[in-house]
Amino acid sequence: MAQDEKFSLASAVYEKILEAIIEGQYPVNKKLPTEAQLCQRYEVSRPVLRDALARLKEDELVVSRRGSGSFVIRQPDSAVLKFAPISSIADIQRCFEFRTNVEARAAYLAALRRTQEQLDQIRRCYDIIDEANARQDLATDEDYRFHLAITEAANNHYYITVMKSLNESIKEGMNLTRGLSLMASQERLQMVQYEHLAIVEAICDKDGERAEAAMRSHIDNARHRMFEGTQ
Structure with missing residues (x-):
């Protein structure tokens, strides 16, 4: 996969997960679905998903807890x-x-x-x-x-x-x-x-x-x- 295509797909997944967080589908202090489940839901590979999750972590919306997975730590205002x-x-x-x-x-x-x-x-x-x-x-x-x-x-x-x-x-x-x-x-x-x-x-x-x-x-x-x- 070309780097530009991977970046574009990761952006799309980032936005879909962000929208789900804003809408409360993934509540604060709750664990996100597993990587396998998220890959299946958004129809992307693990590298693409991990890029999207990395951006969510950089934006301080998600955090990884060793051995437990990724958790939502902040819900942006719908405004x-x-x-x-x-x-x-x-x-x-x-x-x-x-x-x-x-x-x-x-x-x-x-x-x-x-x-x-x-x-x-x-x-x-x-x-x-x-x-x-x-x-x-x-x-x-x-x-x-x-x-x-x-x-x-x-x-x-x-x-x-x-x-x-x-x-x-x-x-x-x-x-x-x-x-x-x-x-x-x-x-x-x-x-x-x-x-x-x-x-x-x-x-x-x-x-x-x-x-x-x-x-x-x-x-x-x-x-x-x-x-x-x-x-």
Whole structure:
């Protein structure tokens, strides 16, 4: 089986198991069916199933217990499906995964290389998100422009090319996580903005390591907030 085909099949199985978890077919703290049963149910090979289960473990939805099998440890809020179809969830999660390293390094370089004009632009983008939050706007475009401004401040066109090429995928993830935050509480939105502020302050201070860590933490948190729903 070609690697691309295996990846695609694993994504499809990931989404089917995720949907079953969301719908309560596989309850929290209960054991999943055996690998043999899952392979038969979803008509895939063990390697494909194990790839799908590995992703569910990375997303902290499933855990393996030696000698006992795999157990569901978290049920995402069904509100997730209001902002993204189940068919796109795997791609959104993998996009967050990819962005973590790319944007964290871009933030590191931005702290070291940014001009005053670029720093001013990052601050403006931050303030615009603040204003959007006060209006309870979704602000997906504003959030994307904030992240793009930081990438541009890295002064390396390869990072900018990657960010722009992933424009739609990045916004899809932001639309989901920001939508859930709006449904949750003002505190959730403020927490996300505090994460943005930590990045801005590190870049302002020209502290590359702190900027890198702050960006990595922010994107990792966003990835996990995706399955926290509105709670």
